Amino acid sequence: MIRINLFDLEKATRTIHIKATPKRKAHTRVIKVPDRVENKNYGFIKDLKEKRESNIDYVKRCGWNIEDSTLFYSGFNDLVEAHLEDGKIHSLSITKKEGNSLSVMLLEVNPDMRRKGYGIKAMKDIANKAYSSGLNSVALNSMDENSDKFYDALGMKKEGSIIFTMYTGDKTWMKNLMNAK
Amino acid sequence: MDEKSNECKIDLEEAMKYDPLVGKSKQKGE
Numbered sequence: 001m002i003r004i005n006l007f008d009l010e011k012a013t014r015t016i017h018i019k020a021t022p023k024r025k026a027h028t029r030v031i032k033v034p035d036r037v038e039n040k041n042y043g044f045i046k047d048l049k050e051k052r053e054s055n056i057d058y059v060k061r062c063g064w065n066i067e068d069s070t071l072f073y074s075g076f077n078d079l080v081e082a083h084l085e086d087g088k089i090h091s092l093s094i095t096k097k098e099g100n101s102l103s104v105m106l107l108e109v110n111p112d113m114r115r116k117g118y119g120i121k122a123m124k125d126i127a128n129k130a131y132s133s134g135l136n137s138v139a140l141n142s143m144d145e146n147s148d149k150f151y152d153a154l155g156m157k158k159e160g161s162i163i164f165t166m167y168t169g170d171k172t173w174m175k176n177l178m179n180a181k
Numbered sequence: 182m183d184e185k186s187n188e189c190k191i192d193l194e195e196a197m198k199y200d201p202l203v204g205k206s207k208q209k210g211e
Contacts, residue, residue: 070202071202071204093203094204104203105203105204106203106204107201107202107203107204108201108202108203108204109200109201114200115197115198115199115200116197117193117196117197118200119196119199119200119201120193120196120197122201123201140203141203141204142201142202142203143202143203143204144202146199146200146202147199147200147201147202147203149195149198149199150196150199150200150201151201153191153192153193153195153196153198153199154191154192154196155190155191155192176191177191180191180193181193
């Protein structure tokens, strides 16, 4: 025969109810999503911008010089990633995973911030993204001689040239670049 | 890339003199 003490059962039920209340409150705090990501220096502009802000308004607010840009002056789609310092966009890029490689489709330094080493910071971000994603290489097509000199100085491997010059960097290169000071 | 040692030499001081540009530019207004 099983005896059930209804008084104890009621106490237990009350206890569970009291314990559950703070848990529910804590859970509510955890799932609350902030309107924008704070203290992030590299990411998709769609994730960095304010909720109701357009992509183009965001890049303008963060100091991107649309007027003088060669590649990023319109059509800021959700694939565009921003590289920031102190809330200002120093570079914009689009990368794409292709097999075991991260291809840099577009990359440009803010026309207002050139020759200050921001290209290096952008490439460090990209190398870090590829390395932390477990990819084996970074690949890109350099557009002009000025860019060729940049990628030569960064130690990337020149793979060949038809219209553009193709460069690659393997895992060792990624690690070396990430640690370079 | 140093072909002999197979190590990539990174010269940040030299890299700072240039800016990277990757991709195909379109004529504005296209």
